[in-house]
Amino acid sequence: GQQVQQSPASLVLQEGENAELQCNFSTSLNSMQWFYQRPGGSLVSLFYNPSGTKHSGRLTSTTVIKERRSSLHISSSQTTDSGTYLCALDQGGRALIFGTGTTVSVSP
Amino acid sequence: DPKIIQKPKYLVAVTGSEKILICEQYLGHNAMYWYRQSAKKPLEFMFSYSYQKLMDNQTASSRFQPQSSKKNHLDLQITALKPDDSATYFCASSQQGGTGNTLYFGEGSRLIVV
Numbered sequence: 001g002q003q004v005q006q007s008p009a010s011l012v013l014q015e016g017e018n019a020e021l022q023c024n025f026s027t028s029l030n031s032m033q034w035f036y037q038r039p040g041g042s043l044v045s046l047f048y049n050p051s052g053t054k055h056s057g058r059l060t061s062t063t064v065i066k067e068r069r070s071s072l073h074i075s076s077s078q079t080t081d082s083g084t085y086l087c088a089l090d091q092g093g094r095a096l097i098f099g100t101g102t103t104v105s106v107s108p
Numbered sequence: 109d110p111k112i113i114q115k116p117k118y119l120v121a122v123t124g125s126e127k128i129l130i131c132e133q134y135l136g137h138n139a140m141y142w143y144r145q146s147a148k149k150p151l152e153f154m155f156s157y158s159y160q161k162l163m164d165n166q167t168a169s170s171r172f173q174p175q176s177s178k179k180n181h182l183d184l185q186i187t188a189l190k191p192d193d194s195a196t197y198f199c200a201s202s203q204q205g206g207t208g209n210t211l212y213f214g215e216g217s218r219l220i221v222v
Contacts, residue, residue, distance in 0.1 A: 004150070030207045041196060043151075043213040086151065090207055095141070095153030095164055 003027050004089050006099035013077045013106045021072040021102045023087035030090045032063045032070040037084040037101065046072070046085075077106045111135045112214035114199050120220045121189050128175075129184040129217045131199030137212070139163075139205035140182040142174060145216075146195040154197075157182055158205035189221045 007022045023032065031050035035043045047054050047061040049070065054061045058077075063070040074081055084103045088096035115130040133140060142154040156164040160176045171193075173185045186193060196216040202209035 033210070035211075035213075041198075041216040041218070043198065043200075043211075045210045045212065048208070048210050088151075095156060095166060096211065097153070098143075098151040100148075100150045 004087060004097050004099040006085075006087055006102050008102060009100070010103040011105070013081075013104065015077060015079060015106055015108050017077050017106075019074045019077060019104065021074070021085050021087075021104075023070045023072075023099055025068050025070075025089050027089065027097075028091060029063075029065055029068070032061075033088045033090055033096060034061055034070070034072050035086045035088060037086055039083055043086065048090075074104070077104075079106045079108055082106045110215060112199060112201060112212060114197075114214040114217050116217060117215065118218050118220075120222060123189055123191060123221055125189050126185070126187045127189065127219070129186070129197050129199075129219070131182050131184070131214060133180050133199070133201040133212075133214075135201055135203075135212060136180075137201035137203050138179070139202045139209065140176070140180075141200040141202075141211065142182065142184050143198045143200060143213075144195045145198060151198070154184075155182075156205060163205050186219075191221045194219060194221045 034046040049061045049063045060073040084101040086101045088098045112133045139158045154167045175183045196218045199214040200211045
């Protein structure tokens with residue numbers, strides 16, 4: 001089965017609303033990486049988070065290894081946040097295993 | 109300016125033909141990768157190279173062959189193309205291979221096989 005599962009699959013927000021994206025994994029973890037994929041393709045790294053909480057602007061990533069989950073919180077969403085958010089499992093020494101992504105659409 | 113250049117951005121190929129996807133990175137990184145993204149599937153790892161040597165290969169088909177002529181180049185040759193090969197192919201790089209390294213992605217090469 002899928003080793004990395006993301007939820008929800010899609011999310012529609014009104015500008016200014018907050019959102020919580022979830023990533024659950026079923027195998028061992030070295031770290032979790034979060035990426036943003038622009039409409040049209042290119043991926044941008046948001047966080048490298050082995051455990052605990054990290055902040056970057058309006059984004060917060062929390063990884064809880066014991067519970068095999070990582071989350072990405074978007075606060076005060078903006079239309080420019082629209083796109084797909086991908087989590088990727090770093091098992092250490094091997095390739096990243098990506099989830100299927102959460103597509104976020106923020107309307108004005 | 110993009111630091112990882114992929115060419116071509118879009119490509120339509122005929123079934124049975126052969127194509128090469130080009131990737132060059134100007135980040136000074138030592139590790140390079142190829143990933144594939146098909147419709148409704150997760151981004152899928154294909155190959156990783158470190159200092160121009162193959163480190164990991166999770167592509168079952170020998171029709172996919174990476175080629176590294178220089179440290180900052182990792183091209184992908186695909187032979188005997190099939191419609192199922194239609195996907196966007198992403199090149200990526202990191203400072204070093206292995207764990208703990210942030211990946212930087214190119215813009216992708218979108219391949220359609222008819």
